[in-house]
Amino acid sequence: MTTPPPNQNDIQNGAGSSPPRQQTVALVDDDRNILTAVSIGLQAEGFATRVYADGETALKALLENPPDLAIFDIKMPRMDGLQLLQSLRAQSALPVIILTSKDEEPDEALGLALGADDYITKPFSQRLLVARIRAILRRSELVRNPPEDAPGDEQAGTIGRGRLRLDPARHQVTWNDRSVSLTVTEFLILEALAMRPGVVKSRNQLMDAAYNDDVFVDDRTIDSHIKRLRRKFRSVDPEFAAIETLYGAGYSFADG
Template identity: 60%
Template sequence: MADRIALVDDDQNILTSVSLTLESEGFEVDCYHDGEAALVGLARRPANLGVFDIKMPRMDGMELLQKVRGQSQMPVIFLTSKDDELDEALGLGMGADDYITKPFSQRLLLARIRAVLRRASDGVMKTSGPNIIRLGELLMDPDRHLCSWRGTEVKLTVTEFLILQALASRPGMVKNRDQLMDAAYGESIFLDDRTIDSHIKRLRRKLRAHDSDFDQIETLYGIGYKYKTSSS
């Protein structure tokens, strides 16, 4: 059975183009123009994943997610037009599974949707295997986009996970912003350098919520970032 996606955005062009792309990839899509319509529709016909714009009339994406969380744990990807909107959303602790900043590529959205669905379908953290990354207290399962620190799962978005994976897979090696951008978004996506800095800030915040002494991600000013080993 095909996965059902609830697409919520007040921009008809986005609804049309994204729904056509998702349907061509085998997904079933329900489109809603605002949060209130989506809330009613999801109560009648649940979805496997929601893609919510943040800024919408009547009920925005953050309020919609809050209400959805009272009914189900359906994974949600936010669409946001500005980084400060994202900071506001994360500050509320709504628990979105990932986010994409507009304008975005259809290929990127498809990759994020598949990654989030894969993570939601199998939430078991493996402790061994060819793709497992283990660095001291850090454990990462790339196949399921799951991360833990000191045995406790750390809830990362797919974007945050991919950046941490790029750093942790080559501990001690410096990654510049372009390399981290390619790892998280793909080589054909061009974003402002500040985007990576914002992601690193959020990564540190989430890991320090589990360990206030976490300092493994080191900034090399004017160069980039690295994941420190015990000897670096």
């Protein structure tokens, strides 16, 4: 017998001892059966969970008290998952997985274009969901908890390209010494371009750099990420033009 999780509250893992820093996953879905099942499954894997039954309530909570990762269903009342993602991305780089149905392929592409880090098609296995969550958290954990004793720029492997500075260890980006907040996916695309300035990277190569092998995205999704990257950099420098397009071939980073 399962008991529905309390709405809008943390659900704590019942284990007697907790790890040094328990990671938290927020679930947003209007289906309480899914919230209950997924919450119980994630707790069994050592996660703490928070649950929200609508997008409007979730958005406020996610911004005020961010978890480590959020999972959104697309079809919800008041504010659907794509609207929630778009509103969240205007203010946060929180890692996000979206849940879609088999007949919602356009929503999958739009969700990735809007900045989702991954998507999972319903029905899904708990094992798959946990694997995807852990893969994203491995890439993004240092965004929230940069090491205090990490060595200096060059020793830490910081990438300097003209006015751009990328710190993969801390997942930090600056342009002209001004911070630029990127999602995990955006960071990986930018890093792939900056590693070899002047070399044109095809959309397929950028997809390989940014997504897991079992995530398939449309070429236009990479184009959308590039547009978002340019927009973010132009918010700190209106003259930013370091990401160049070679039509029909791909993108490159101009080191200068």
